[in-house]
Amino acid sequence: MLAVCKYQGSFKCPNSEPATNITFLRWDHAPLGQYYELTRVCFQPILDELNNMLKCVIMLSTSDIDRLYCAVVAALKYSADQCIPQRAGGMTNWRN
Numbered sequence: 099m100l101a102v103c104k105y106q107g108s109f110k111c112p113n114s115e116p117a118t119n120i121t122f123l124r125w126d127h128a129p130l131g132q133y134y135e136l137t138r139v140c141f142q143p144i145l146d147e148l149n150n151m152l153k154c155v156i157m158l159s160t161s162d163i164d165r166l167y168c169a170v171v172a173a174l175k176y177s178a179d180q181c182i183p184q185r186a187g188g189m190t191n192w193r194n
Contacts, residue, residue, distance in 0.1 A: 121184040133181040140173035 148166060151158060 119186065121186050123178055124183040124185055128182045133177055136181055137173065137177040140177055141170070144169045144173065 144166060147169075151162060
């Protein structure tokens with residue numbers, strides 16, 4: 099099934115402010131199986147909602163797509179926050 103949308107207006111990134119305290123995700127120390135499973139669990143309701151929406155309409159509105167996109171980003175962020183270790187500041191280069 100192909101979802102088609104018409105773009106109306108302009109898109110502004112909600113987080114256009116520069117970050118003050120940056121942390122880096124340590125994917126090399128992450129329990130990836132745990133992250134994948136939590137991400138799958140978080141994505142399932144979003145997928146169910148999308149499937150239900152596509153059963154009812156031929157074309158999704160941009161607000162529906164934006165809402166689903168935000169839900170996907172929130173699910174990814176939640177999964178990473180729960181499973182992936184973080185480190186403040188920059189990563190040191192092991193070659194130095």
